[in-house]
Amino acid sequence: MLHDVARDADICHILGYRRPVAFDDLLAGDGRVEPRDEMPEGYRRTLVRQIAQHAHSEIIGMQPEGNWISRAPSLRRKAILMAKVQDEAGHGLYLYAAAETLGVDRADLLDQLHTGRQKYSSIFNYPTLTWADVGAIGWLVDGAAIVNQVPLCRCSYGPYARAMVRICKEESFHQRQGFEILHTLSHGSPAQQRMAQDAVDRYWWPALMMFGPPDDDSPNSAQSMAWGIKRFSNDDLRQRFVDMTVPQAQALGLTLPDPQIAWNEDRGHYDFGPIDFTELAEVIKGNGPCNQQRLAHKVQAHEDGAWVREAASAYAAKHARPTEGAA
């Protein structure tokens, strides 16, 4: 019964006429927490951190793929890639807007990114060295992102969950585009096949690390699960990704760089080799191949655009309606 009450309350709140419902009642009924509901400070803080990190990942993620816009090998691929990187900027916008419903400001969140106080996904600290990397990012990185993000469509915080519905639809489109790039390469010339295999060799392990540390070394997971922010553990999601990806690799005719991958009849899952989590820790610490470069690019764009943003504010102030000034 409580379940239905919460669901009804959820819909009414979106439409703007729901009364605030107690936090625990909403969680118990699998309802959605909305911006005007009371919520524990830790819940709010966790969400701000997670949504901001997610938004930052989208906009830093524009760089490795944007790196190939000028060099895309056909005009069709160039158009698809421009649209894809544009989608990432759009995802960043939805996510910053979702974070702002929690009482923070986009400019402050960007400042925290620029000064290294907030993180973004470590995967974007790897370089895109060949065109095939654009395919590998679409297939593996967006593939992993989808596995991570589909459960977030049922996240307990309404604005985040709703942003994720739209983002997941676009991500699955991107994943198919990445698969198609690699399929074309793996069925192309020997040089194209080598390019595709090399990209998969370099991106496979970092993609597996996108699910975070193993469950027994993930201190915040239990609380996030209790709050309905996180629905599945890191290792469960990682396993789901491996199970989804191994048959796709076979369809591509590419080899995943892990000789221990094998179907385990008893578990009903693919086994895979141990992940080098010291590598993940190093990249998070700032010692990946592109950490400084990615952040410097973002900071440079922000600083170069300061005069433009200042001009826009000055113009808006000058041309504000007189009543606003008089009020």
Next chain:
Amino acid sequence: MITPPDSSPPPLRSSGEQSVGDPDRPVAGLVVDYVLGLADDALVSAQRMGWWISRAPQLEEDVALANIGLDQLGQARALLSYAGRLEGAGRTEDDLAYLRDEREFRNVWLVERAQTDFGVAMARLLLVAAWQSELYAALASSSDETLAAVGAKAVKEVAYHLDHATSWVVRLGDGTDVSHERMQAALDAEWPYLDELFRPVEGSVVDPASLRAGVLDRVTPVVAEATLVVPEVTPARGGGRQGLHTEEMGYLLAEMQHLHRSHPGVSW
């Protein structure tokens, strides 16, 4: 409608212009060159616009500039494909974009130089979009069915580009002292390249000179609203329609073409 070789000149082309191309080249070939010029203007604009994605002053602008670049790229693809069909030698949009050498590109100088300053990017977009608004509207009513269809679609796209550029030029011109100065400098830097758009081109379907008044009617009030002045400058030499480019063009093509050319004959 494809103009067959050795037929009379295409419609709307003004007579009595000074010849700027190869006098022995058949008229259909001149029309191909004309269409390639418009295609290359759009393609090179898109190539320069792509640079901004991840570098814009704010996230909304990354989205907007990507959108504009995508429109320009779409126009380029339609025009390149049509030029290939007109030529009749089986060249595709990619053959024309990736396998022509610099001397065969026919875009104007206005679009090919780097635009890594936001004021320059908006000044140039204002000029390009104002010109394309006039051009595509004229093409839309031309008797060439393909160019008319491309023009009818593109004219709606560039109306948005013009709006976008206008809103930035006005805000930057009438923003802070710094932005006023930078926007005027950007306009001064781009304005010399405007003239080339209106010079005669052999095979033209729309007489370039006929677009000048309309373009100035669109641009001049924006400059005034932005509290800026129309630059009094000597027109740049130009020569892009004849395949003579600035030094920056070679680098643009080297970057754009190298991967495609490194793997001859494959699919992507």
